[in-house]
Amino acid sequence: MPTDRIDIRHVARLARLALTDDEIATFGPQLGSLMTHVDALAKLDTENVAATAQVVPSRNVQREDAIRPETILARDVVLQNAPQVQGPYFRVPRIIAEEG
């Protein structure tokens, strides 16, 4: 059973999703069938296919190091969709630990 390979509670925690036991019972088999579908790819012969991270054939798409003032947003625009604002800042629930 492909679901054996997924710790659905762990995946939910990583995605910050609070799933109920009922939801886990529902989504578990659904994810399992997705995995089964993806497993079809494993049957392909990739012996002569180079590992790839991108399907777009281009390389080295870069920009010159220059400021584009026209792209900078006004602060009231920046903050207009913030759930909470304090002065010029986004206000968020207290940060617990450092990360990254």
Next chain:
Amino acid sequence: MTAPYWEAVIGIECHVELKTVSKMFCGCPNEFGGEPNTKVCPVCLALPGALPVPNAMAIEYMLRAGLAFGATIPPHSKFDRKNYFYPDMPKNYQISQFDMPLTQGGVVRYWLEDGTRGECRLTRIHLEEDTGKSTHASADGRLAGATSSLIDFNRAGVPLMECVGEPDIRSADEAVAFLETLARTFRELGVSDVKMEEGSLRCDANVSIRKRGATELGTKAEIKNMNSFRSVRRAIASEIARQIEVVEGGGRVIQETRGWDEAAGVTHSQRSKEEAHDYRYFPDPDLVPIDVTADVVERVRATLTETPYERYARYVDTLGVDSKRATQLVDDAALAAWFDRAVAASDGKAQAVVAFVLGDLARLANESGTPLAAGKVTPEALAELVALTSSSAINSKAAKQIVETLWSEGGSAKAIVEREGLAQVSDRGAVEAIVDEVLAANPKVVADYKAGKTNVMGFLTGAVMKASRGKANPSLAQELLKEKLAAR
């Protein structure tokens, strides 16, 4: 502390903000500070549909940084998403590099204050983007007691290079020397300001201990929150001592993150939820791969000049400058370049040149607030002065006077000597006449000398120098004084 029994093993990781004009993936300005949330755009705020485009200069800076330490530049590189949630990171992933960094390997050679040298291998340097900045909304601005945090995204998306060092470092002093060399080198390469106080250099240290001679690594603690070189030194020393105490007390070091408490002078366990990180890295589909051709590598390599370590080693090993003075020169690139020109002009008389550069000239520069390299003294004028001194054409008192005049007027040392009549009198007859005069004028002092008070020699030499208006060769004056006094 039973230092000889235990050995510390330290690996440093540091984040360095690149000094580009614009951010890593968008055209917002890369500047420290400023009004909160005024240097942001749809890309660095992660608004839906906005797409990142890498800054070519940031990639070039990475190559410069890597090549300066002899890193390998792989022909293919890419960006990956590092997935985690944190409020100061707008996308809920950080664009970083996982398995194909822009530079791999390399060695950082460094030196300590006392002149001993060491080296630390680099694992890799990879390119990523910085996060926003959070402050805490309690009354005193500290995390404790805060109910919410405030976010400024001006820093979000600033190009950041992460340098990962191998665990080759064995002491707090070596760790600081390693970081200082990284900082000097990045500053000189022009890739970063490397200011710890502004956060453009941030570092963590992995510290463990083991019995001296052991080959396996002990359990490490990761030390964070070190905000200056001084705190790096103190934090690592304190953590080594703590681990030795734990182990000698029969305990076990546990793997954890510990924060340095500057005021208390100790590290504290940061009891964050210590679940193993699971970042689910995957290639960023918004960014196409980077190919770095051999031509590009060679073009960047050709722009590199002597590194600060190479300069230090040349000063000490080739020019015979002592470690402390060599470090002073290396720490000021403009001064070092000026010094090099003066040494070249003086036919390699580095010792005499460095004595002036870090002596009288440094004092004058300091007093006036004008750096030597921006002042009126040319390296050629100093070389002339050094030649005049070493050929005994002038004495050290005249040399001091000439330095002052060169500083305020510029020009040529020889011209000043002629104009001011400062040429040293080394003619035996001429100095002899002055010596006779001085002895005749000071019969009491002569009597004191004959009675055994030989310390009056200083007074007599001074009198001769004064009578010659500072121009007599002082060693000749002393020699003649001794001869004449002995004959009396």
